[in-house]
Amino acid sequence: MPSSPLIRLILVEDHAMVAEAIGLALGSAPGIDVVARAGTIAEALAETGRCRPDVVVLDRRLPDGDGISAIGRLTAAAPKARVLVLTGEATASMAARVVQSGGAGLLVKSSRLGELESAVREVATGGVVFAPGLLPGVFDRLTGRAGHLGAQLTARERETLLLLAEGASTYEISERLGVARNTARNHVQHVLEKLGARSKLEAVAVARREGLLD
Incomplete structure (x- = not known):
């Protein structure tokens, strides 16, 4: 049986200990290669353009801006890259922003490392992954069933x-x-x-x- 393609991954996380733990866990998983790490959006854009990863695991809050707002720029730098956002707390409005920005998923940082690994594999194959309970709210917002105050903000x-x-x-x-x-x-x-x-x-x-x- 042919082996699965290697998943090239960039980890964007500004907290060194968190980045080290996630990087080690994902890097030791079969078929996943952490090709670069970044601690800011600027570094992430440079590394994404240079490495052309399959998946970008992106922290929500970074020193130079909001990670979700950077999804479009990351996918422009590497059109085949799928972006999975990590956040401390997730809401339906946040998940809807990820979808609207072209992201592939939103996972809370309290998730087990095994869940993160599974999410990486899912988005790498074209799937989407969102924290449990968010999808109904995402649907409501994207279909206009929920308010969109502020939706026109750039x-x-x-x-x-x-x-x-x-x-x-x-x-x-x-x-x-x-x-x-x-x-x-x-x-x-x-x-x-x-x-x-x-x-x-x-x-x-x-x-x-x-x-x-x-």
């Missing part, structure tokens, strides 16, 4: 919203995103308009209520 505006939730000022947002202060101010204004908020605090409150910060 990737940059979502990053801006996350920074607002951290208490960042407009100046800090411009520094963190690497854009001019006027551009950052425009991002903030667009976020407020799309969420129907009159202040940054109200925008964050609305975002939390609607699950946009998950």
